[in-house]
Amino acid sequence: MTQNREKSIGQMISTLCFFGMAIWLATEAAKSDGSVWRIGTLWLTTLGCLAGGLRFQLQTVIAAGLVIGKQAAGSLRVARKLQNFNKVVDKADPMTKTTNGTK
Numbered sequence: 001m002t003q004n005r006e007k008s009i010g011q012m013i014s015t016l017c018f019f020g021m022a023i024w025l026a027t028e029a030a031k032s033d034g035s036v037w038r039i040g041t042l043w044l045t046t047l048g049c050l051a052g053g054l055r056f057q058l059q060t061v062i063a064a065g066l067v068i069g070k071q072a073a074g075s076l077r078v079a080r081k082l083q084n085f086n087k088v089v090d091k092a093d094p095m096t097k098t099t100n101g102t103k
Contacts, residue, residue: 007056018053022046 029042051058 011056015053015056018049018055022049022053025049 025042025046029039029046032039032042
């Protein structure tokens with residue numbers, strides 16, 4: 001995955017708009033004495049705007065997590081292969097066979 005490190009002016013403007021809306025919505029939710037649904041909706045949209053403002057950072061974190069997950073899955077596959085290999089070797093080697101706990 002190729003990442004474009006340079007952000008355009010439009011991306012910077014939209015990021016500022018997301019953060020600005022998040023601040024405005026949070027203040028409206030904090031001073032609102034309306035219904036629970038209205039306040040909950042304001043806080044939910046505040047979180048959505050914060051996520052929109054942090055979209056590039058979230059993308060980086062998620063991509064790093066996926067890479068780490070793939071590496072861990074690869075390590076697990078290698079460990080399973082080694083485990084299966086050891087079982088095959090144990091079956092083939094008569095010196096490793098045990099009878100009543102002794103060789």
